[in-house]
Amino acid sequence: MRLNRDFYIRNTILVARDLLGKILVRKEGKKLYKGIIVETEAYINSKDQGAHFSKGLTDRTRIIDEVGGHIYIYNIYGMYQLFNIVTEKKGVHGAVLLRAIEPIEGIEEMYKNRYKMEFNNPPRRKLINMSNGPAKLVMAMNISKNEFYGADLVTDNRIWVEDAPKLSLDQIARSKRINIDYAEIGRDYLLRFYVKDNPYVSK
DNA sequence: CTGATGATGTTCT
DNA sequence: GAACATCATCAGA
Numbered sequence: 001m002r003l004n005r006d007f008y009i010r011n012t013i014l015v016a017r018d019l020l021g022k023i024l025v026r027k028e029g030k031k032l033y034k035g036i037i038v039e040t041e042a043y044i045n046s047k048d049q050g051a052h053f054s055k056g057l058t059d060r061t062r063i064i065d066e067v068g069g070h071i072y073i074y075n076i077y078g079m080y081q082l083f084n085i086v087t088e089k090k091g092v093h094g095a096v097l098l099r100a101i102e103p104i105e106g107i108e109e110m111y112k113n114r115y116k117m118e119f120n121n122p123p124r125r126k127l128i129n130m131s132n133g134p135a136k137l138v139m140a141m142n143i144s145k146n147e148f149y150g151a152d153l154v155t156d157n158r159i160w161v162e163d164a165p166k167l168s169l170d171q172i173a174r175s176k177r178i179n180i181d182y183a184e185i186g187r188d189y190l191l192r193f194y195v196k197d198n199p200y201v202s203k
Numbered sequence: 204c205t206g207a208t209g210a211t212g213t214t215c216t
Numbered sequence: 217g218a219a220c221a222t223c224a225t226c227a228g229a
Binding site: 058059060074075076077078079080 | 210211212213214215
């Protein structure tokens, strides 16, 4: 079952936590890719200097004004794109960054997307490296800003999130977010969530 | 295994 | 002109 609007329009931190264990599904023609979401980060209100929208929206971030469930993708470091899910009601700003997934279906195709190489008995190291980071999972699932900026996970037929049993709190760990040391207010917030002991969680 | 470094170009000041 | 929600690669231990 696809997650519906009600899931996404809640408090951003709850959405970030509850996305753990859910299944990100990407359909590309006849190919189907699925991965368990194992790591997320919440970006919250205007006091959170780590959030791109802390000083108001720009052309890059305009979609964050939309109702929860829309996709916010942005370019970073010239060569990468990061995937976020807009949260909260329309007009309330919040987003969740997906930082890692555990591939469970379409693995060989995802491997080709990721490495531009045939899947041929690869070492475990390379399987883990397929999607254990925010830009890596975007490459594995062949998601691009051009095609997916502003798409709606509640209605789109190329991408959505499937429900799965809720994880227990003792399966979930929490920490500071990665690489936002520049944010004097916000860098110490415990807004990164990940599945304990899952090998696909980023290093 | 760890830490350092360079790649690369859009966005914002 | 600087900053950047990252990754691959390489040197050293």
